[in-house]
Amino acid sequence: MFKKLSCAGVFSLAIAGMSSAAMAQEADTNAPKDNVLEGDHLTVGVGGIYMPSYAGSDDYKAGVIPLVRGKIRGVRINPVGGGVALDLIDDSNSSPNFQLGPVISLRRDRVGRIKDDVVERLGDLDTALEVGPQAGITFPGVINPYDQFNISVNAQWDVLGAHKGMTISPSVSYLTPLSRGIQAGLSVSATRGDDNFMDYYYSIDSAGAANSGLSEYKAKGGWQSVGANFIAGFDxxxxxxxxxxxxxxxxxxxxMLDDAKRSPITSVRGSADQWMGGVGLSYTF
Structure with missing residues (x-):
């Protein structure tokens, strides 16, 4: 199942972590002269992940998500949960460097495979296609010559008419190599949705209450969730x-936060605490 993760940016951190150490070590005099990451390159991969059935669920399921990352003619391609982001500013050799470009992703929360029988009676939701800008700034060499600290934010709007709303997702991440072949990173991110977004995923109308036995609930805009993710990459x-x-x-x-936490979908049938874990394989050329 290809769905947008509630832990935003974790796969971006994953693949970035596997290659940023190499990019940082380009300045190392002991690095090989033929560095595939100095010019155009592409990393493709696939990850298996065990995560909640939906954002706010206490039932878990396995999923498979494809990944892509790279640089082509000065444009960087970075994965985000359920999609990709493009960095149109080619200033990776500057310090700090800036990121700006479009981000596009799919959100398939509660689109089939709902493990909770009660929540399933509320009905399947539609797939949302979320599009918008992403901006960020990266500071290399914060603690050691090869690490990097990034601050970024994206704003996205649903263009398929599913939730018909928008989200804002700020994040910070830190990446550092532990050796030429091992990289580790930590990210902290959050997601805030407007009234339409929160209403679509966390409200229960009278028909839904009658079908499920849950109380009616009207969710308003606010923070959906905040979380932290850890990644270790090995060449x-x-x-x-x-x-x-x-x-x-x-x-x-x-x-889970605010009305996403208070909704009976989470507070009665699910859990505010959301865990995930996974493993993946990538290839860079």
């Missing part, structure tokens, strides 16, 4: 700079 031949195969492991926790 299989011990050197990120020559591309090839790598693996990553990740874990995360998020906490």
């Amino acid at each position: 299989l031949d011990g050197d990120f700079t020559n591309g090839g195969l790598g693996v990553f492991v990740l874990g995360g926790y998020s906490r």
Whole structure:
């Protein structure tokens, strides 16, 4: 199932973590002269993840999500939960450097495979296609010559007419190499939805209350969740700079907030505490 994660940005951190160490070490005099990450390159991968059935659920399920990251003709491609973001500013050699470009993602929360029988009686929701801008700034060499600290935010609007609302998602992340072939990172992010977004995912109307037995509830705009994610990446031949195969492991926790937490969908049938974990394989060329 391809769905947008409530822990926003975790897969962006995952793949970035597997290659940023190599990019940082381009300045290392011991690095190989043929560095696949110096020019155009692409990382493709797939991750398996165990996560809540929906944002706010206490039932868990396994999912598979494809990943893509790279740089083509000065445009950087970065994965986000359920989609991709493009960085149109080619200033990766500056310090700090800035990111600005479009982000597009799918949100498939409660679109089939709802494990809770009561919540399932509320009916399936539609897939949302969320589009908007993303901006950020990265500070390299914060604690050591090869690490980086990033602050970013994106705003997205649903263009398919599912929730018909918008979200704002700020995040901060820190990445550092532990060796030429091992990278670790931590990110903290949050998601805030407007009235339309929160109403679509967390309100229960009279018909839904009659079908499910849950109380009617009217959700208003506010923070949906805040969470932290950890990632460790490993290059299989011990050197990120020559591309090839790598693996990553990740874990995360998020906490539902405001009306997303108070809704009976979460407070009665689910849990405000959300956990996830996964493992993935990537290839860079």
